[in-house]
Amino acid sequence: MELRILMDTGVLIYLILQTILLLFGTYALLGALQILRRWNFQATSPRQYSLEKRSYLVMLVIVFLTFAKIALFPFFAYTLDHLATMIPGAMCAAGVVEGVWFGEALLVLKLGLLFSGGVWLLLNRLDLQATDYPFMRIKSVLFVVIYLLLLLESGMDVAYLQGLSTKTPVQCCSVIYGVSGEQNALPLGLGTATLLLLFYLLFALQPLLLLQRQGYLLALANGVFLFVGYYAVVHFFGTYIYELPTHKCPFCMLQREYYYVGYLLWGSLFLGVFFAAAAAFLQATVKKPMVKLQRYSVWANALFTLLCSYFVVSYWLKNGVLL
Amino acid sequence: MIRVENLSKYYGQGRERKTVLQAIGLHIAQGECVVLKGVSGSGKSTLLSLMAGLEKPSEGAVYIAGEPISKLPDLHQSKQRNRHIGFIFQAYNLFEDMSVYENLLAPLIPRKLPVKEVDRAVSKALEAANIAHKKHTVVRNLSGGEKQRCAIARALVNDPEVILCDEPTANLDKDNAALFTRQLQQLKGAGKTLLIATHDPLFETLSFVDRVVTIEQGRI
Numbered sequence: 001m002e003l004r005i006l007m008d009t010g011v012l013i014y015l016i017l018q019t020i021l022l023l024f025g026t027y028a029l030l031g032a033l034q035i036l037r038r039w040n041f042q043a044t045s046p047r048q049y050s051l052e053k054r055s056y057l058v059m060l061v062i063v064f065l066t067f068a069k070i071a072l073f074p075f076f077a078y079t080l081d082h083l084a085t086m087i088p089g090a091m092c093a094a095g096v097v098e099g100v101w102f103g104e105a106l107l108v109l110k111l112g113l114l115f116s117g118g119v120w121l122l123l124n125r126l127d128l129q130a131t132d133y134p135f136m137r138i139k140s141v142l143f144v145v146i147y148l149l150l151l152l153e154s155g156m157d158v159a160y161l162q163g164l165s166t167k168t169p170v171q172c173c174s175v176i177y178g179v180s181g182e183q184n185a186l187p188l189g190l191g192t193a194t195l196l197l198l199f200y201l202l203f204a205l206q207p208l209l210l211l212q213r214q215g216y217l218l219a220l221a222n223g224v225f226l227f228v229g230y231y232a233v234v235h236f237f238g239t240y241i242y243e244l245p246t247h248k249c250p251f252c253m254l255q256r257e258y259y260y261v262g263y264l265l266w267g268s269l270f271l272g273v274f275f276a277a278a279a280a281f282l283q284a285t286v287k288k289p290m291v292k293l294q295r296y297s298v299w300a301n302a303l304f305t306l307l308c309s310y311f312v313v314s315y316w317l318k319n320g321v322l323l
Numbered sequence: 324m325i326r327v328e329n330l331s332k333y334y335g336q337g338r339e340r341k342t343v344l345q346a347i348g349l350h351i352a353q354g355e356c357v358v359l360k361g362v363s364g365s366g367k368s369t370l371l372s373l374m375a376g377l378e379k380p381s382e383g384a385v386y387i388a389g390e391p392i393s394k395l396p397d398l399h400q401s402k403q404r405n406r407h408i409g410f411i412f413q414a415y416n417l418f419e420d421m422s423v424y425e426n427l428l429a430p431l432i433p434r435k436l437p438v439k440e441v442d443r444a445v446s447k448a449l450e451a452a453n454i455a456h457k458k459h460t461v462v463r464n465l466s467g468g469e470k471q472r473c474a475i476a477r478a479l480v481n482d483p484e485v486i487l488c489d490e491p492t493a494n495l496d497k498d499n500a501a502l503f504t505r506q507l508q509q510l511k512g513a514g515k516t517l518l519i520a521t522h523d524p525l526f527e528t529l530s531f532v533d534r535v536v537t538i539e540q541g542r543i
Contacts, residue, residue: 044329044384044394053379056397131399 004086005164010079015157017072022154024065029147031058032140039140041132055136059124062143066117069150073114074263081254088169093251095172100163106156111270113153116146119278122293126286138285173249177234187227192236199225199232203305206276206298210291218294219280222273225301229269233308240311245323265307272301324485324516325351325374330383330393332369332541343369344541347383353484356507356517358526361538367520368413370538371487374518375410376400387485405433409478413490415470419463423454423473426462427480434481444480452476452506468499475506486510488519504529 005011031054038051080093090096097103120142127135186195202225209218230250239245241253241261253262275297279290316322330347333340344366351357361367372378374385376392385393392403404410417426427445436444449455454472457465462473471491478486488507492500504525511517511531519526527535536543 041394044380044382046331046333046382049379049381128396128398131395133396 002164002166004166005083005161008079008083008086010075010082011161014072014076014079015161017068018154018157021065021068021072022150024061025147025150028058028061028065028143031055031061032143032147035136035140036144039136041136055133059139062120063124066121069117070114073110074267076110077254077263081251083164084172086166087164088167089172090170091172091174091252092249092255094176094249095170096164097251098172098176099165099170100160102156103160106153106160109149109153109156113146113149114270115274115277116142116149118274119281120146122278122282123285126282135285173252174247177248177250186231186235190231195228195232196236199228200305202228203301206301210294210298213289213291215283215289215294216280218297219276222276222297222301226269226273229304229308233265233269237308237311239323240315243315243323261307265304268300268304268307272297272299272304275300324353324355324388325349325518326386327370327374328384328386330370330373330385331381332366332373332378333381342541344373344380347541347543349536349543351516351518353516354511354514355533356511356531357519358532358535359518359520359538360522360527360535361520362522365538366541367522367538368489371410371489371518371520375408375487376404377410402433405430405481407483407485409481409483409486411471411474411478411486411488411491413493415474415494417462417470417473417477420461422459422461423449423465423476424458426473427477430477430481444482448476448480451479451509453502467494468496468502471495471499471503472506475503479510483515485516485518488517488521490521490523491519492521492523492525500525507531 035051035055035058038047040048077093080096083096084090084092087096087099090099097107100106120139123135123139123142127133127139186192190198202221205221206218206225209221234248234250238248238250238253241258242249250266251262252258253265254260255262275293279293279297282288282290282293312322327347327349330344331342332344333342335341347370359367359370369378373380373393374387376385376387376395380393383393384391387403387407390403390407392400395403418429424445427448428441431441431444446455449458452472452475454469454476457469457473462470465473471494492503495503500523507517507519508529508531519532526532
């Protein structure tokens with residue numbers, strides 16, 4: 001690990017917090033394993049009572065851990081963006097992510113962890129609303145999975161930061177997402193017009209699916225919307241945020257020059273997809289429709305779509321032309 | 324109405340472990356008035372706390388109106404207690420800086436009742452406990468007997484089926500103690516289930532007491 005990167009304030013804070021959270025997680029894991037082995041809510045034995053007592057603390061630790069991880073993710077993105085000033089060739093987080101071959105996989109893993117943590121929080125809420133902890137075992141199994149992901153993430157974090165070099169130049173967004181870049185082409189041979197049509201159609205479909213109470217289809221539509229939304233932002237809407245037709249990057253919009261709008265934009269898309277996916281998962285687990293969560297999903301996606309559209313409309317109103 | 328099964332309570336672990344209650348079994352029918360008699364330290368207050376869901380047992384279970392209150396998660400335990408149980412504490416446990424009226428509002432807050440219903444419930448409880456004339460007096464300025472009546476009113480404000488009293492006459496003079504027993508008799512007449520933990524021999528002689536249960540060193 002290069003000392004300059006290790007000694008960066010953001011990296012130091014991130015690593016220390018991640019280590020503390022991992023310790024908290026280890027404590028919670030021991031509790032979750034004990035619950036999985038011995039939990040029997042019907043029993044009135046000393047062991048069960050003491051397990052119930054311990055479960056309060058274990059659940060509280062997991063709640064804290066999950067909220068801390070949610071807060072830590074944008075901080076990690078911010079730190080990556082900041083590291084761009086140290087890595088030759090990097091102008092934003094895109095270059096820093098590309099600085100190590102598994103950088104993108106690490107980001108996907110972090111998102112997966114946030115999604116799993118969010119589902120755990122919702123499951124915990126449902127569990128506490130019931131009188132007999134019906135989801136205690138499912139919650140514990142889910143936490144064991146989350147812990148393993150957390151462990152993998154911590155290992156990858158260290159390997160990733162160790163792999164970053166302040167001497168070797170990296171490619172950044174203008175190359176990666178530029179005209180000749182490998183990630184420039186739209187998938188499935190889509191054109192920009194088709195992509196936009198698909199984007200707005202998928203958005204319009206979501207309230208209809210909500211009204212029809214089609215939770216699983218809404219989750220599926222959100223899965224496709226995540227994919228289409230990502231490409232639509234990088235290839236079309238992003239150019240209006242940057243006001244440059246050739247600049248296509250999912251990360252630059254996280255910078256100060258663009259008023260950190262990327263956090264709100266990506267945050268609303270991820271939230272929308274999360275709520276729809278979590279609603280489907282919980283509907284399958286709890287066997288009850290999760291209309292409230294589905295409604296949140298539609299609202300978050302509406303915010304995302306409005307924000308995207310705003311930049312295009314605003315540019316057109318200001319300049320009278322489109323890019 | 325109240326069913327206690329194999330209830331035990333220990334504090335500490337290993338050599339430090341202190342057993343306060345051991346394998347208690349008790350059944351109290353609806354409308355029954357039971358006196359739990361025992362010397363200080365015999366486990367009366369602990370048993371009452373477990374029955375009210377103020378503490379978790381180490382073993383066994385307590386059922387109130389068929390619900391296992393000792394097994395419920397904290398939130399549901401509080402709701403169950405709020406709905407079914409009125410508790411009169413030895414030291415009253417009132418908010419000293421609040422008025423009698425405000426003290427009675429506290430148990431009604433979780434029920435989110437309309438203001439008119441809240442006023443009706445408070446007035447009814449104040450009348451029943453004979454403390455309506457002190458409605459707006461700050462508790463700190465009340466006498467011991469008045470505080471006791473305020474505590475009774477608070478225990479009654481949610482119209483619970485079960486009233487648990489922990490050493491209710493310990494801080495009262497003879498006249499106030501007699502007044503308190505008359506109020507208990509009225510509650511018994513209204514069909515409430517009463518459990519009175521006390522070492523005061525006065526309760527053994529009362530005509531409306533159905534049963535006296537003796538607790539000694541944590542055993543019945």
